[in-house]
Amino acid sequence: MLKILTNKNPILRKSSDYLEKITAKDKQVFKQMLDLMYEKKGIGLAAVQVGILKRLITVDIGEGPMVLINPTIIKRKGKKVPMDEGCLSLPNITVKVYRYSQIVLKTMNISGKNVEFEATDLLARVLQHEIDHLNGKLIIDYLPWHKRIALKKAYSPSISLRIND
Secondary structure, three states: OOOOOOOOOHHHHOOOEOOOOOOHHHHHHHHHHHHHHHHOOOOEEEHHHHOOOEOEEEEOOOOOOEEEEEEEEEEEEEEEEEEEEEEOOEEEEEEEEEEEEEEEEEEEOOOOOEEEEEEEHHHHHHHHHHHHHHOOOOHHHHOOHHHHHHHHHHOOOOOOEEEOO
């Protein structure tokens, strides 16, 4: 059974490895990740958040589930737009993060086929957030250093914190 790692777990700060091929075990992990994401009422989940250092993400912004392997942003377009973001690995914390409104993504689908597509608005934001996880980056890394220090002192998963810049 998979469980979501929280901020204090050092695995969240590691970069994930690329996959050469998709195994039956990887497909089982995808199903478990989707189930966990839905259970926790998330819209995205990276494998590193469940302790698996592989470049795998699941996303569902209400248009059906997506499973992405080795996702890479190849182009960023549009303006950077601010939005308060939460994270399943940082319970009760929201941070205003500026992200591109459009991206072009190269990835592999569950069938092992390489695909390229453009994502906009919420989907673009969620994909950028999850790809950050694959690179060991969390939303709190977008805060100025003094706010990160204050957050470390104040953070408790039982307290809700909204941090604006």
